[in-house]
Amino acid sequence: MLYNTGMDASLYFAPCKLNLFLHITGRRADGYHALQSIFLLLDHGDDLHISLRNDGRIMHKNPLAGVLPDHDLAIRAARALQSASGCQLGADIHCTKRTPMGGGLGGGSSDAATVLLALNQLWQLNYSRQQLMQIGLSLGADVPVFIFGQPAWAEGVGEQLSAVSLPTEMLEKYYVVVTPHVQVPTAEIFAHQALTRDTKPLRIADFSNGANSSAFWQNARNDMEAVVCALYPEVANTLAWLKQYGDARMSGSGASVFVAVDSAEKADELIAQRPENTSGFWAKGLKYHPLFALANDEIVAG
């Protein structure tokens, strides 16, 4: 009989992300939208226990409420890696979910990225970061950035990524994230007729050049915010509340909204005072994904 020896059980972190801004600069022929965004990964997220099986099966030990195991992005990621590599090994996956689902924080995408990184190690595949990002992109536009693993300037559908060094004060901030209890379907917002799709592209140099960066942030916004706030008053109300405390905005396609504050005390205070029917947490930005080292960077011949 083939069985999981249980000897390789390991704990892997799946951080959530914020879109510090999100501009929609066009629409491609396939219906996907061209974006510009800066992604910041946070030190808040899901815990995945992943252990090796030698029978080739991919098993979800605690299926998420409302998500069929076959649709779970963690399971789909493992299967995609199995079919790309021809690997005969399998895995047991157990997820302790902390990132609100459908919250614009990339929870499912991050679970998928963590599974790819972890199994790259457990199955000893030695895929490069670029290869894993390619497999990740087939699962969702937000997966590659978690494998990229650093604060990133994103273009394309979110897969053309460049590392950006955020000003130190942005990494020292406390990000207060509040999620109204509504699920905002990403596809519905991208398909909405009233969505702004023609924001003039910015240049990464405008952000990287310190002298211009305050002007940069004055022009930066989330283009999905207006449509989401019109369709979901809960998001509009939570955002209006959070704007009292700073330059609050929505992450991704919502429903989560966030603001950066200067101390843990202030962050605790806002979380305690958050509106009814919301959940919330605060977290700090990550310079690197904790699993960054589980993929190698390809050496490009020069």
Ligand SMILES: C[C@](O)(CO)[C@H](O)COP(=O)(O)OP(=O)(O)OC[C@H]1O[C@@H](n2ccc(N)nc2=O)[C@H](O)[C@@H]1O
């Ligand atoms: C809004 C963001 O969260 C910003 O980071 C992402 O662009 C969304 O990424 P995601 O949730 O991984 O999205 P996917 O699962 O790939 O796509 C969900 C749906 O959103 C639409 N979609 C997504 C990304 C994109 N650049 N243009 C789109 O039009 C497509 O209709 C797609 O069917």
Ligand SMILES: Nc1ncnc2c1ncn2[C@@H]1O[C@H](COP(=O)(O)OP(=O)(O)OP(=O)(O)O)[C@@H](O)[C@H]1O
């Ligand atoms: N492992 C998973 N975790 C969360 N959701 C998952 C997972 N697998 C599949 N899903 C499905 O994906 C949907 C979107 O979940 P997710 O938490 O990734 O949304 P999101 O944060 O809005 O994503 P994004 O910011 O990438 O648009 C969920 O409503 C759920 O049906």
